[in-house]
Amino acid sequence: xxxxxxxxxxxxxxxxxxxxxxxxxxxxxxxxxxxxxxxxxxxxxxxxxxxxxxxxxxxxxxxxxxxxxxxxxxxxxxxxxxxxxxxxxxxxxxxxxxxxxxxxxxxxxxxxxxxxxxxxxxxxxxxxxxxxxxxxxxxxxxxxxxxxxxxxxxxxxxxxxxxxxxxxxxxxxxxxxxxxxxxxxxxxxxxxxxxxxxxxxxxxxxxxxxxxxxxxxxxxxxxxxxxxxxxx
Amino acid sequence: xxxxxxxxxxxxxxxxxxxxxxxxxxxxxxxxxxxxxxxxxxxxxxxxxxxxxxxxxxxxxxxxxxxxxxxxxxxxxxxxxxxxxxxxxxxxxxxxxxxxxxxxxxxxxxxxxxxxxxxxxxxxxxxxxxxxxxxxxxxxxxxxxxxxxxxxxxxxxxxxxxxxxxxxxxxxxxxxxxxxxxxxxxxxxxxxxxxxxxxxxxxxxxxxxxxxxxxxxxxxxxxxxxxxxxxxxxxxxxxxxxxxxxxxxxxxxxxxxxxx
Numbered sequence: 504x505x506x507x508x509x510x511x512x513x514x515x516x517x518x519x520x521x522x523x524x525x526x527x528x529x530x531x532x533x534x535x536x537x538x539x540x541x542x543x544x545x546x547x548x549x550x551x552x553x554x555x556x557x558x559x560x561x562x563x564x565x566x567x568x569x570x571x572x573x574x575x576x577x578x579x580x581x582x583x584x585x586x587x588x589x590x591x592x593x594x595x596x597x598x599x600x601x602x603x604x605x606x607x608x609x610x611x612x613x614x615x616x617x618x619x620x621x622x623x624x625x626x627x628x629x630x631x632x633x634x635x636x637x638x639x640x641x642x643x644x645x646x647x648x649x650x651x652x653x654x655x656x657x658x659x660x661x662x663x664x665x666x667x668x669x670x671x672x673x674x675x676x677x678x679x680x681x682x683x684x685x686x687x688x689x690x691x692x693x694x695x696x697x698x699x700x701x702x703x704x705x706x707x708x709x710x711x712x713x714x715x716x717x718x719x720x721x722x723x724x725x726x727x728x729x730x731x732x733x734x735x
Numbered sequence: 736x737x738x739x740x741x742x743x744x745x746x747x748x749x750x751x752x753x754x755x756x757x758x759x760x761x762x763x764x765x766x767x768x769x770x771x772x773x774x775x776x777x778x779x780x781x782x783x784x785x786x787x788x789x790x791x792x793x794x795x796x797x798x799x800x801x802x803x804x805x806x807x808x809x810x811x812x813x814x815x816x817x818x819x820x821x822x823x824x825x826x827x828x829x830x831x832x833x834x835x836x837x838x839x840x841x842x843x844x845x846x847x848x849x850x851x852x853x854x855x856x857x858x859x860x861x862x863x864x865x866x867x868x869x870x871x872x873x874x875x876x877x878x879x880x881x882x883x884x885x886x887x888x889x890x891x892x893x894x895x896x897x898x899x900x901x902x903x904x905x906x907x908x909x910x911x912x913x914x915x916x917x918x919x920x921x922x923x924x925x926x927x928x929x930x931x932x933x934x935x936x937x938x939x940x941x942x943x944x945x946x947x948x949x950x951x952x953x954x955x956x957x958x959x960x961x962x963x964x965x966x967x968x969x970x971x972x973x974x975x976x977x978x979x980x981x982x983x984x985x986x987x988x989x990x991x992x993x994x995x
Contacts, residue, residue, distance in 0.1 A: 521986055563972070564975065564979045565971075587975075623936070
């Protein structure tokens with residue numbers, strides 16, 4: 504299996520200037536890799552730095568030390584050193600991210616929120632909208648809600664819009680932060696099926712899941728992030 | 736990835752002194768087609784000075800701005816004649832002012848405001864100009880039947896949308912925006928932001944937007960430059976600067992936003 508993501512010796516801390524320069528260590532010396540078609544689950548208690556790791560891979564958190572190498576069609580890129588526009592290009596084609604919570608833009612309909620990454624990736628609008636509808640239907644979001652902005656949706660409904668948005672592209676690397684946290688059992692099972700289908704298509708997945716059943720159903724390997732706890 | 740492209744606009748070491756008062760110091764940036772850059776900071780941080788320098792409305796005390804013209808030739812703005820600079824500003828550039836009444840001609844009808852930019856690029860056929868104006872009014876969510884009204888009869892939000900239509904009708908590649916949602920009601924702001932976001936995406940515009948509102952930057956921009964005391968203190972991907980701000984001042988700005 505080909506390696507898609509290599510995390511090498513990554514360390515991260517926050518310096519809180521408004522708290523007198525207090526340094527909050529997050530993770531220290533993290534190394535792991537994710538290959539095509541496998542799902543890595545990051546484990547550890549809240550605050551261990553799991554979400555921070557995903558954000559560093561996606562490029563929304565800075566990485567202090569180490570390298571985050573992505574292997575893609577055009578070669579390899581170190582996200583930790585990449586220029587903003589390189590990271591944006593990677594997000595269009597290589598990395599998809601389902602954050603813990605949907606950041607809804609006012610006035611934008613759920614189906615447009617889902618279709619947006621595809622349209623930004625230069626897929627025709629019509630195809631993107633059809634694919635967005637298919638995914639929302641698969642995730643049991645009633646069709647009457649598709650044209651509504653998700654800001655007023657319940658947690659579980661927003662979560663499903665969020666998942667559909669992350670899954671719509673065919674990115675070779677998928678980052679999932681607690682994708683099933685606010686879903687009922689039936690919808691959890693659907694997400695498990697969708698994730699496993701992506702694995703079969705060769706997507707590398709890095710996920711955070713606390714639910715043991717979901718974890719057992721999708722994980723190929725578990726990385727315990729507490730092993731990389733930064734010395735406080 | 737995509738590193739073979741040439742930037743559209745490049746600024747190098749831009750500095751502006753107003754006598755002994757510093758406007759901005761040693762600002763460098765490169766902007767590519769389709770890229771939205773937000774310049775954030777408080778009043779007096781130098782962000783408006785920077786915007787005026789980039790748009791060639793102000794001469795720098797040091798440094799230069801280069802722009803890749805439609806013919807592919809990159810020119811130093813300082814070497815353009817006044818006529819060339821005005822032509823650029825009326826065709827390949829847009830400039831959206833915070834106060835729409837400064838960006839519009841208030842004595843001219845809405846249709847005239849849009850048509851004027853088209854005439855500047857050689858359109859002569861009245862019917863076609865009117866048709867283009869109507870379609871742009873519709874695109875910015877203004878009822879085309881109000882084409883003959885003066886913008887002085889429009890609401891603040893409508894004026895701002897008209898100003899956007901006037902700027903975009905010539906299909907510019909680069910648009911400068913100075914606090915485009917400033918001074919508008921919150922509900923009007925949300926509608927305008929949504930409209931801007933869609934237009935920028937559909938038209939693949941390069942935008943430099945100056946704002947003190949981090950929500951505007953979050954929604955519109957790919958990259959952020961944070962200014963303080965005339966200098967750029969932090970730059971990066973928008974979500975990186977807002978979610979993991981590094982400088983003390985940026986942390987202060989981000990933590991000062993009231994949650995709703």
